Amino acid sequence: MTLLPRLLSGVADGDVADLRSHLEVDGPLPDLRRRPPAQLIDEIERSGLRGRGGASFPVAKKLQAVSARRRAKVVVGNGTEGEPASGKDRLLLATRPHLVLDGAAVAARAVGAGEAIIAFSAGDDAVAAGLAEAVEERRAARLSDGVRFELFAVDDGFVAGNESALVNAINGGEAKPTFGPRPFQSGVRRRPTLVQNVETLAHLGLIARHGAEWFRETGTNLDPGSTLVTLSGAVTIPGVYEIEHGALLTDLLDHAGLTDDLTAVLIGGYFGSWLPANLIGRVRLSPRALSEHGASLGAGVIVALGGSACPVAETSRIADYFAAESAGQCGPCVNGLGAIAETMAQVARGTAATTAKSDLARWSSSLAGRGACQFPDGATRFVASALRVFARDFDDHRRHGPCERCSAQAVLPTPMAMAMAY
Amino acid sequence: MLKVRVNPIQCVAHGLCAELLPERITLDEWGYPILDGSALPAELVKNARRAANACPTLALILEPDR
Numbered sequence: 001m002t003l004l005p006r007l008l009s010g011v012a013d014g015d016v017a018d019l020r021s022h023l024e025v026d027g028p029l030p031d032l033r034r035r036p037p038a039q040l041i042d043e044i045e046r047s048g049l050r051g052r053g054g055a056s057f058p059v060a061k062k063l064q065a066v067s068a069r070r071r072a073k074v075v076v077g078n079g080t081e082g083e084p085a086s087g088k089d090r091l092l093l094a095t096r097p098h099l100v101l102d103g104a105a106v107a108a109r110a111v112g113a114g115e116a117i118i119a120f121s122a123g124d125d126a127v128a129a130g131l132a133e134a135v136e137e138r139r140a141a142r143l144s145d146g147v148r149f150e151l152f153a154v155d156d157g158f159v160a161g162n163e164s165a166l167v168n169a170i171n172g173g174e175a176k177p178t179f180g181p182r183p184f185q186s187g188v189r190r191r192p193t194l195v196q197n198v199e200t201l202a203h204l205g206l207i208a209r210h211g212a213e214w215f216r217e218t219g220t221n222l223d224p225g226s227t228l229v230t231l232s233g234a235v236t237i238p239g240v241y242e243i244e245h246g247a248l249l250t251d252l253l254d255h256a257g258l259t260d261d262l263t264a265v266l267i268g269g270y271f272g273s274w275l276p277a278n279l280i281g282r283v284r285l286s287p288r289a290l291s292e293h294g295a296s297l298g299a300g301v302i303v304a305l306g307g308s309a310c311p312v313a314e315t316s317r318i319a320d321y322f323a324a325e326s327a328g329q330c331g332p333c334v335n336g337l338g339a340i341a342e343t344m345a346q347v348a349r350g351t352a353a354t355t356a357k358s359d360l361a362r363w364s365s366s367l368a369g370r371g372a373c374q375f376p377d378g379a380t381r382f383v384a385s386a387l388r389v390f391a392r393d394f395d396d397h398r399r400h401g402p403c404e405r406c407s408a409q410a411v412l413p414t415p416m417a418m419a420m421a422y
Numbered sequence: 423m424l425k426v427r428v429n430p431i432q433c434v435a436h437g438l439c440a441e442l443l444p445e446r447i448t449l450d451e452w453g454y455p456i457l458d459g460s461a462l463p464a465e466l467v468k469n470a471r472r473a474a475n476a477c478p479t480l481a482l483i484l485e486p487d488r
Contacts, residue, residue, distance in 0.1 A: 179429045330430035331454035366450065372431050 022098040046212035053197030069192035073113035079198040088228035097134035103201030108147035122153035177373035219245035223286035234306030245286040260306025269301030271378025273385035310405035350401025432481035442473035
């Protein structure tokens with residue numbers, strides 16, 4: 001019996017699964033009207049499903065928190081995917097919209113919501129059209145989802161996918177994080193709002209069909225189930241892979257084929273950390289296993305850095321990106337990330353002061369927890385990790401300036417929107 | 423028990439809080455507060471309230487220490 005693929009079942013080469021093929025592959029969603037909400041939440045709790053948006057928060061706990069509030073609830077499916085090197089949410093929305101909508105209906109039933117808003121990136125016409133068509137197919141087929149679907153396009157930006165930023169945008173404001181009540185307390189139109197990543201919703205769509213025990217048949221005891229990762233960098237076949245939690249990183253890299261000597265692997269994307277090549281041997285891809293290496297899977301972004309790239313040039317470019325993507329609302333973030341970017345650029349050019357290393361270390365450890373969102377926390381985690389793992393490269397650049405690899409093609413993507421802002 | 427907390431969006435680095443409650447608040451190199459968010463002993467509560475009232479943007483908050 002093959003346990004995978006689950007989410008990516010029936011969608012070879014990016015085919016779009018229309019309603020008919022969706023039902024052929026996964027069968028119908030059980031009639032949710034016959035599932036008491038408490039029973040659904042219990043099933044989800046037993047499955048051990050955690051959020052796939054990066055924070056890995058237990059889903060049942062979130063459902064309970066929203067469900068316990070008094071006013072009419074709202075579900076938001078977060079498919080904005082602001083992280084540049086991530087493509088899993090886009091892929092799910094484009095090829096498996098019905099599985100995401102199924103999951104949104106399950107979540108709505110669990111918390112008692114009458115509406116589910118699917119949010120996606122405004123630049124993505126294919127996703128917009130596909131979602132609209134999927135909603136229309138369900139309406140025409142008279143599927144009793146028990147929930148009204150709405151679609152919401154959000155302008156691109158790294159922080160736009162933050163829960164409170166997304167809710168703020170839906171409420172007509174800017175896609176910037178807010179301080180104060182959290183979405184589960186007061187969100188869309190001040191109603192208790194459940195925000196879940198669209199991959200999380202997709203898992204809910206399958207758990208509702210096959211149950212908690214089935215979900216736990218793959219993965220590990222502490223981190224059950226499958227998960228989507230986006231692999232890029234020095235690999236032959238970059239893209240979105242569905243893996244079981246606990247899969248060996250080296251197996252994934254072998255499968256994708258390395259195109260270069262490996263220097264290091266970025267785990268967890270731009271809020272993640274670097275693992276030097278000599279340490280990846282027994283690393284398993286699950287939140288629990290990675291935490292033992294001081295790392296985190298985050299939203300599943302994995303980038304292989306090959307020997308032909310310059311880690312200092314890459315880090316400097318991402319530091320610039322962070323500074324530009326700050327929402328600009330909180331002093332420590334704006335100033336701190338600006339200083340880091342400035343100094344990092346000087347290090348790369350060889351014009352930095354001798355205090356650069358200690359300055360960077362000081363800033364990297366003094367911003368966490370001092371913004372309205374986790375952006376400065378994640379950014380400084382990434383920078384601190386790079387400074388540690390690539391310490392010798394940083395010293396070389398500070399002393400001698402650019403190396404021959406500095407002008408190599410960029411490995412870590414930084415979207416064009418940033419260039420347009422200048 | 424109470425503790426101090428800052429709304430980092432409201433805060434624009436006036437710095438009055440650090441003057442009035444130096445036991446719990448220092449300023450970073452850009453003038454923004456670094457808070458010690460541990461529970462306030464009884465003798466600091468009055469000054470903490472004064473600091474919160476003095477903040478021109480009402481960014482400093484006193485809240486229960488859960």
